[in-house]
Amino acid sequence: MTVRHAEGVxxxxxxxxxxxxxxxQAARKxxxxxxxxxxxxxxxxxxxxxxxxxxxWTRLVQFLTGLDKTYDAVARLGVSTDTEDREGTVLEETSxxxxxxxxxxxxxxxxxxxxxxxxxxxxxxxKVGGIASHRRAxxxxxxxxxxxxxxxxxxxxxxxxxxxxGFHVRCSSGTYVRSLARDLGRALGVGAHLVGxxxxxxxxxxxxxxLPAARLDHAARVEGxxxxxxxxxxHLPRVELSSAEVAAVRHGRPVPAVGGGPxxxxxxxxxxxxxxxxxxxxxxxxxxxxxxxx
Numbered sequence: 376m377t378v379r380h381a382e383g384v385x386x387x388x389x390x391x392x393x394x395x396x397x398x399x400q401a402a403r404k405x406x407x408x409x410x411x412x413x414x415x416x417x418x419x420x421x422x423x424x425x426x427x428x429x430x431x432w433t434r435l436v437q438f439l440t441g442l443d444k445t446y447d448a449v450a451r452l453g454v455s456t457d458t459e460d461r462e463g464t465v466l467e468e469t470s471x472x473x474x475x476x477x478x479x480x481x482x483x484x485x486x487x488x489x490x491x492x493x494x495x496x497x498x499x500x501x502k503v504g505g506i507a508s509h510r511r512a513x514x515x516x517x518x519x520x521x522x523x524x525x526x527x528x529x530x531x532x533x534x535x536x537x538x539x540x541g542f543h544v545r546c547s548s549g550t551y552v553r554s555l556a557r558d559l560g561r562a563l564g565v566g567a568h569l570v571g572x573x574x575x576x577x578x579x580x581x582x583x584x585x586l587p588a589a590r591l592d593h594a595a596r597v598e599g600x601x602x603x604x605x606x607x608x609x610h611l612p613r614v615e616l617s618s619a620e621v622a623a624v625r626h627g628r629p630v631p632a633v634g635g636g637p638x639x640x641x642x643x644x645x646x647x648x649x650x651x652x653x654x655x656x657x658x659x660x661x662x663x664x665x666x667x668x669x
Contacts, residue, residue, distance in 0.1 A: 423574030442578035448572035450556035
């Protein structure tokens, strides 16, 4: 495959095992392009959708990382681990899960929906004193992470085969599904950890469109799973430019924000091409990232 094919955002289905960085490296090799960045890490034991921004479009990463994420997950009741997932060391174990009812699980999940305050796991990339908390945790150092506000839009019980609980979740970026499993176990009084996780969507993009990571070296298959930059930014308001305004934006000058909507990020377009991403302030669109391809 040649670099000229590396345009936009590549949809990849990561398997269990490799890290997100491993998938990025595989894409770099397959595409012959060093500029590849993902828009949200998946733990090695997790699978599912990774959006890979390629070539000049790596500059879009910051506008995609904040999209909602959707997952199918499985928690194991009765066992708590230090990492809150199956990769960790067991801290506590109980057989009290045998008395858990469907209604109790439904009630506990109900408490975790909506706007909630969640304490991130100690084994996470959150920084403590400039150092990733997972590094401190692995050294045996105490880690205290501040609770954060997250939004759980959907949290639905999909399967109950005790001690396993299957659930579907759509949540804001920054929500830890591991911690949802942990908090489910705490609410039931039996402890729990995450044993299965699959990301099924990022924003409105489904994993059903993605290419298995193992097929990244198959040029014809890769050709079919690109998402255009404009489609990737479908969640942003658009500012339609005239040809004269394209020239102004390419020189970093603000232009009238016709069709730009409320104050905030917006995508400036000319026909079906993305010209720039910037901010609408008042009646003006101010370009922040300009793309020569536009």
